[in-house]
Amino acid sequence: MATMHPGSLWRWAVQTARLCCGVPDYDVYVKHLREHHPDRAVPSYGEFFRERQEARYRGTGGRCC
Amino acid sequence: MNSAIPKPSPAGKLLWAAIAIVGAWCLGVVALRRGEPINAIWLVTASIAVFLIGYRFYSRLIANRVLQLDPTRATPSVLRNDGLDYVPTDRWVVFGHHFAAIAGAGPLVGPVLAAQMGYLPGTLWILVGVVFAGAVQDFMILGLSLRRDGRSLGHMLRAELGEVPGVIAMVGVLVLMMIVLAVLALVVVKALTHSPWGTFTVAATIPIALLMGVYLRYIRPGRILEVSIIGLILLLASIWYGKVVNDTPAVAALFDFDAKALAWLLIGYGFFASVLPVWLLLAPRDYLSTFLKIGTILLLALAIFLAAPTLQMPAITKFVDGTGPVFAGNLFPFLFITIACGAVSGWHSIIASGTTPKLLANEGEARLVGYGGMLMEAFVAIMALIAAASLHPGVYFAMNSPGALVGTTAEQAAQTISSWGFLVTPAELTDTARNIGEGTILGRAGGAPTLAVGMAQLLHNVMPGKDMMALWYHYAILFEALFILTTVDAGTRVGRFMIQELAGMAWAPLKQTESWLGNVVATVICVGLWGYFLYQGAVDPLGGINTLWPLFGIANQMLAAIALMLATVVTVKLKRERYVLVPAVPAAWLVICTLTAGWQKLFDEKISFTAAANKYAAAAAEGKLLAPAKTAEEMQRIITNNRVDMVLTGLFMLLVLTMLFFSLRSIVRAWKANRPTAQEEPYVALSSVTG
Numbered sequence: 178m179a180t181m182h183p184g185s186l187w188r189w190a191v192q193t194a195r196l197c198c199g200v201p202d203y204d205v206y207v208k209h210l211r212e213h214h215p216d217r218a219v220p221s222y223g224e225f226f227r228e229r230q231e232a233r234y235r236g237t238g239g240r241c242c
Numbered sequence: 243m244n245s246a247i248p249k250p251s252p253a254g255k256l257l258w259a260a261i262a263i264v265g266a267w268c269l270g271v272v273a274l275r276r277g278e279p280i281n282a283i284w285l286v287t288a289s290i291a292v293f294l295i296g297y298r299f300y301s302r303l304i305a306n307r308v309l310q311l312d313p314t315r316a317t318p319s320v321l322r323n324d325g326l327d328y329v330p331t332d333r334w335v336v337f338g339h340h341f342a343a344i345a346g347a348g349p350l351v352g353p354v355l356a357a358q359m360g361y362l363p364g365t366l367w368i369l370v371g372v373v374f375a376g377a378v379q380d381f382m383i384l385g386l387s388l389r390r391d392g393r394s395l396g397h398m399l400r401a402e403l404g405e406v407p408g409v410i411a412m413v414g415v416l417v418l419m420m421i422v423l424a425v426l427a428l429v430v431v432k433a434l435t436h437s438p439w440g441t442f443t444v445a446a447t448i449p450i451a452l453l454m455g456v457y458l459r460y461i462r463p464g465r466i467l468e469v470s471i472i473g474l475i476l477l478l479a480s481i482w483y484g485k486v487v488n489d490t491p492a493v494a495a496l497f498d499f500d501a502k503a504l505a506w507l508l509i510g511y512g513f514f515a516s517v518l519p520v521w522l523l524l525a526p527r528d529y530l531s532t533f534l535k536i537g538t539i540l541l542l543a544l545a546i547f548l549a550a551p552t553l554q555m556p557a558i559t560k561f562v563d564g565t566g567p568v569f570a571g572n573l574f575p576f577l578f579i580t581i582a583c584g585a586v587s588g589w590h591s592i593i594a595s596g597t598t599p600k601l602l603a604n605e606g607e608a609r610l611v612g613y614g615g616m617l618m619e620a621f622v623a624i625m626a627l628i629a630a631a632s633l634h635p636g637v638y639f640a641m642n643s644p645g646a647l648v649g650t651t652a653e654q655a656a657q658t659i660s661s662w663g664f665l666v667t668p669a670e671l672t673d674t675a676r677n678i679g680e681g682t683i684l685g686r687a688g689g690a691p692t693l694a695v696g697m698a699q700l701l702h703n704v705m706p707g708k709d710m711m712a713l714w715y716h717y718a719i720l721f722e723a724l725f726i727l728t729t730v731d732a733g734t735r736v737g738r739f740m741i742q743e744l745a746g747m748a749w750a751p752l753k754q755t756e757s758w759l760g761n762v763v764a765t766v767i768c769v770g771l772w773g774y775f776l777y778q779g780a781v782d783p784l785g786g787i788n789t790l791w792p793l794f795g796i797a798n799q800m801l802a803a804i805a806l807m808l809a810t811v812v813t814v815k816l817k818r819e820r821y822v823l824v825p826a827v828p829a830a831w832l833v834i835c836t837l838t839a840g841w842q843k844l845f846d847e848k849i850s851f852t853a854a855a856n857k858y859a860a861a862a863a864e865g866k867l868l869a870p871a872k873t874a875e876e877m878q879r880i881i882t883n884n885r886v887d888m889v890l891t892g893l894f895m896l897l898v899l900t901m902l903f904f905s906l907r908s909i910v911r912a913w914k915a916n917r918p919t920a921q922e923e924p925y926v927a928l929s930s931v932t933g
Contacts, residue, residue, distance in 0.1 A: 189332065189334065189335060191467065192331075192332070192335050193334070193335045193338035193339060194338075194466070194467065194533065195466060196331070196335055196336075196338070196339040196601075197338065197339050197342040197343075197532050197533075197536075198466055198525075198528065198529045198532060199597075200464070200466065201325070201326060201329050201331075202329070202331075205325060205329060206325035206326060206329075208325075209323065209324070209325030209329075210325065222463070222464050223463030223464050225464070226458075226463055226464030227459070227463070227464075227521070229326070230520060230521055230525050231520065231521075232326075232327075233520075233525070234520040234524060234525070234732065234735055235739075
């Protein structure tokens with residue numbers, strides 16, 4: 178939740194801006210991997226970013242006129 | 243759930259009564275004051291009051307009674323959490339993402355075109371349309387998808403209406419997309435024709451994007467914000483340098499193109515952008531355009547609030563009778579298809595059943611994102627309308643009327659437009675062109691240049707300075723061109739995948755999206771489809787927008803009608819017949835509008851494609867040439883183009899009727915059934931998943 182704390186507001190802005198470009202939160206993904214798939218290797222942010230970049234333009238995902 | 247609605251407090255009641263009174267007062271001023279021009283702030287205040295009331299009361303009815311959203315029910319993001327596509331996300335982050343995905347050029351262009359009828363008809367349609375149709379569609383489709391694992395519109399249509407209507411609707415989406423790409427590309431062509439400054443800055447975005455792409459991939463992987471700031475600085479530098487290009491005749495000649503040449507350049511560009519690796523060109527431009535889009539919308543809002551312009555356009559002009567130069571046809575039905583995005587846009591149903599339902603952490607938040615997001619887009623449309631209506635009406639009509647109607651010199655245009663009752667001198671037209679650093683403002687239909695002049699004047703009022711207006715104008719043109727071209731690139735890619743999927747049914751190797759052959763063939767088909775309509779627009783006797791925008795509007799509203807028909811069917815299938823009118827009334831309205839508009843585009847004596855084809859065919863048979871055709875071949879091409887548009891219009895009408903038939907059939911069956919028949923995923927308690 179975006180609270181009045183400037184740090185969390187900045188984090189909210191970064192998270193929104195990245196999601197607008199089809200890149201979800203990296204920390205959330207790493208946390209998810211550690212909790213649910215401890216056997217899988219954790220990708221670096223660069224690898225994670227590349228995978229998401231390819232995925233965004235792969236399907237029929239939309240953008241509006 | 244229903245029992246959980248809290249009773250409003252007396253203070254709350256008082257607040258909402260006050261908002262209602264202020265809204266009604268402002269709306270009264272907007273609608274009823276005649277003779278003296280009104281300030282845009284009245285319109286802004288009236289809109290905000292309408293949005294607040296619509297959100298507070300109508301969206302709550304939809305959430306609690308129609309969709310019966312349940313905050314205790316687990317959403318797809320919680321059930322299928324994979325950290326990538328399905329991620330429970332903060333609602334304001336989802337809101338920002340959803341708004342960035344639905345806001346595009348549409349809400350900026352349609353209202354500008356509709357301003358030819360005055361600001362009042364467009365304003366009323368945007369306000370009523372968004373509350374009762376547009377936001378209802380976005381919200382309900384989002385709600386339905388939330389209950390179906392975040393599935394797409396196509397999937398839901400197949401599941402709830404049947405396989406055949408599902409496939410028919412998807413073909414309709416493909417055709418709609420081709421028209422969208424063509425008409426948006428045409429807006430760019432119209433803005434850049436014989437404009438070396440504009441063309442240079444837009445061309446400069448290509449090397450800038452390539453640089454950003456390499457930087458993001460190899461130098462600083464994934465640093466989107468950093469690279470976007472670098473890109474923005476380079477873009478601003480290119481706008482500034484564009485003036486130097488414009489003032490140096492030898493260099494300016496290199497960036498001076500006519501409409502046909504620009505159409506070919508865009509077609510070629512669309513091909514390469516879609517076959518190159520995405521990281522190189524497509525993705526970096528997408529990032530830049532996303533941030534610039536949000537930034538510019540905020541800038542426009544700031545300019546309107548600070549400049550508080552007076553609306554110079556009359557509330558209602560004589561062109562409500564269908565004789566308008568910007569688009570032909572009466573207020574009903576053409577106003578309702580000209581302003582599509584901003585009031586109701588079928589395209590949103592694809593977004594609302596795309597990534598957004600996979601991100602919401604709680605069903606209760608769908609109201610803010612689905613209904614609230616669309617209200618924001620309507621506000622953008624209102625701002626675009628204000629920017630257009632605050633221009634001198636003479637300048638507005640000079641920019642948006644086809645040369646065939648008003649002539650091609652400032653003197654002719656000023657004389658014709660003054661004879662319509664909008665007094666303007668040739669000097670006012672040439673002064674405006676000089677102020678914005680362009681050779682002429684005539685024949686710049688398509689909304690983008692008009693909005694750019696409007697924005698430039700507003701910003702110039704707030705931040706005056708010598709030569710600043712020309713910079714603001716080219717900034718506005720650049721940002722619109724940038725995000726339109728991003729839509730064209732990404733749309734071509736999406737269209738290519740859809741074509742490969744269809745072609746793969748005939749010959750399997752074409753289906754492999756990694757294969758070069760399938761890739762190139764499908765891209766050529768896709769670019770060829772929208773390129774055909776783009777080129778047709780570039781050589782059109784009435785300037786293209788006049789012909790193509792109605793086709794776009796019909797197609798977009800047709801998709802909205804399909805989405806709302808799905809919502810109606812599901813409401814009945816859930817045995818909530820009491821509330822069936824919530825989606826059924828806007829669905830019926832859009833069916834009536836699209837069918838009437840389609841009928842008139844086929845059979846009307848004045849405005850139909852048929853009449854245009856016959857007129858040129860009759861002249862060709864006598865061996866005569868009609869402007870702008872200069873040869874017999876060009877005459878033939880205009881005839882063929884109009885016939886293609888006739889076929890397309892007929893196809894759209896057939897599509898609407900077919901979907902109407904299938905929807906009614908499903909409704910009758912579901913009404914007779916004595917239990918709910920909708921295909922929702924079973925209830926899982928949120929508390930059982932999150933612990």
